[in-house]
Amino acid sequence: MFPWSRRSDAAPQADSAPRAPGDLRGQVCVVSGSTSGIGLALARAAASHGADVVLNGLGDPAEIERTRAELEASCGVRVRYHAADMARGDEVADMVAFARHQLGRLDILVNNAGIQHVEAVETFPSDKWEKILAINLSSVFYATRAAIPIMKAQGRGRIINVASAHGLVASPFKSAYVAAKHGVLGFTKTVALEVARDNITCNAICPGYVETPLVKQQIADQARTRGISKDKVVEDVMLAAQPTKKFVTTEELAGLFLYLVSDLGASANGASFSIDGGWTAQ
Structure with missing residues (x-):
């Protein structure tokens, strides 16, 4: 067992006070795959609105530390980094436990990590298939499973799964990615139904090309x-x-994200929000 996986004697306190839209002060947000791109934009949006943040992802360690320190200094919040390999369920669960141990609670979980490989089905490498399913789909399960008990104890939580337009439609030569993202949308709906009466929501954002x-x-x-x-x-x-x-811009994705994690988004649950310039309207 990882040292921060042990339960604290003090249960997290419920957060029932109404909040102004965009006010995330006192909340803790974990974003997988957040050292660059969409994940970093969502982590920055959370931090700039007052949330403490746990970053995760690949990259040069020195550059990751610069990003972490800059975000902490510019937003005036606590920012931590966890190097979990999203292909390993135990490390994914440990990332969630780390957030609770280091920052005291967990209010927002953003499952964003993902990889891609483009090739025809008949020649698609088995190892690529397994890794894409592990990172793009199974990591969502492991992180969510670890987060729900914490959120239930607090009396509130927000789970955001970054899917894709490819969770709704397909493109050739992307079999593993399309299968994983379709799976994320089904998982999102199931979780939403299971936690609907616990003041926890689970939704998916489906971007086009960003x-x-x-x-x-x-x-x-x-x-x-x-x-x-x-x-x-x-x-x-x-x-x-x-x-x-x-x-699609990362600012547009951040705007939708901030709505979904706010009190205004409390009745959005089990939904998939397309933000793709009309791609899936065709």
């Missing part, structure tokens, strides 16, 4: 490879499925 540093680099790479402009790469290659021909 403008992140990694995507921006891919645009430049594809423009060079294809010999076309960056604008053409965006419109004709990357955003072919999105009618707006615009990337």
